[in-house]
Amino acid sequence: MIKKCKFYMNMICKIVKKEVVDLADYKASYNDVAGTYEYWVEEMGRFTDHIIKPQLICEKIDNGNEPIKVLDFACGTGYISRKLLLSSIPCEITAVDLSEKMLEVCNDLSLQGVNLIHMDGMTFLENTTEQYDLILCGWALPYFSHEKLFKNFGRVLKKDGVIGVIANSRGTLDKMEKIFLKVMEKNPHEVSKPMNIAFNLPNGEKGLKQWFEKQGFYPLELHEGERVFSFDTGEALLDWLNQTGVMAGSKMIFKDYDQIKEQLIEEIEKLKYDDGKYSINHKFVYGIFNSRGTT
Numbered sequence: 001m002i003k004k005c006k007f008y009m010n011m012i013c014k015i016v017k018k019e020v021v022d023l024a025d026y027k028a029s030y031n032d033v034a035g036t037y038e039y040w041v042e043e044m045g046r047f048t049d050h051i052i053k054p055q056l057i058c059e060k061i062d063n064g065n066e067p068i069k070v071l072d073f074a075c076g077t078g079y080i081s082r083k084l085l086l087s088s089i090p091c092e093i094t095a096v097d098l099s100e101k102m103l104e105v106c107n108d109l110s111l112q113g114v115n116l117i118h119m120d121g122m123t124f125l126e127n128t129t130e131q132y133d134l135i136l137c138g139w140a141l142p143y144f145s146h147e148k149l150f151k152n153f154g155r156v157l158k159k160d161g162v163i164g165v166i167a168n169s170r171g172t173l174d175k176m177e178k179i180f181l182k183v184m185e186k187n188p189h190e191v192s193k194p195m196n197i198a199f200n201l202p203n204g205e206k207g208l209k210q211w212f213e214k215q216g217f218y219p220l221e222l223h224e225g226e227r228v229f230s231f232d233t234g235e236a237l238l239d240w241l242n243q244t245g246v247m248a249g250s251k252m253i254f255k256d257y258d259q260i261k262e263q264l265i266e267e268i269e270k271l272k273y274d275d276g277k278y279s280i281n282h283k284f285v286y287g288i289f290n291s292r293g294t295t
Helices: 002-016 023-033 038-051 054-060 079-086 100-105 107-112 121-127 146-156 176-186 204-214 234-244 257-271
Strands: 068-073 091-097 115-118 132-138 157-168 218-231 277-290
Touching: 002 176, 023 100, 023 234, 038 079, 038 132, 038 157, 038 218, 038 234, 038 277, 054 157, 054 218, 068 079, 079 091, 079 107, 079 132, 091 121, 100 107, 100 115, 107 115, 121 146, 132 146, 146 157, 146 204, 157 204, 176 257, 204 218, 204 277, 218 234, 234 257, 234 277
Parallel strands: 068 091, 068 132, 091 115, 132 157
Antiparallel strands: 157 277, 218 277
């Protein structure tokens, strides 16, 4: 018990001192998975489509004959931008991402007129002088302070502009936090720094709605969902999480992840076994917002 208390006190001290997995670590993680991120897109892209709604967007944004100015925030490999280009929406797209490797994957978009910018998203928002009709953010919300992010969205959004967001929500990746903490407790000297990303996950529809309303935005649409994936082995489950970027930054928790990996697999096989398979859930919430809502 004393050893456990000492471990958690040490982790709390690191969090207070901000000695945690940080922006540079997330960037490195997404650089590593740029070549395999399409595994995520292939399975979860259809849910991202819920925030890319040409008819609704055109109804709410009246630009006359002018193209809609779009910010694809934390664009990754460009899924949202590609969908917009294939849609009936006449638009000018700016796509921003911190990972240069992700941007390399979608470099072809620049040939289609997309303005690709390699920069931290928050830094971009704080420094751009541009104003956008539409801001779309897919799966990046937990990497930012939502209050600061939404405030800056409001700063660069035109008066009658629209924001679409899809993000993981609380309850996603059930038991994975417990698994990592258990391995960390067993190997305190192998822990480099903790992660505190869970604090930035919205609590479903209600949570996302509250976050946006605090910044003066109201829902046009708001929904939540869940997808469960099953694997034959615990190792395959862990590899999926690593290859898709779902647990970006988690390798940086440990000084030597490869030494710890087998212990993580062992714990996964203890806690994630279900009817002959090893399963993992992805809970998410998505919404489209503006300053007026549905009224």
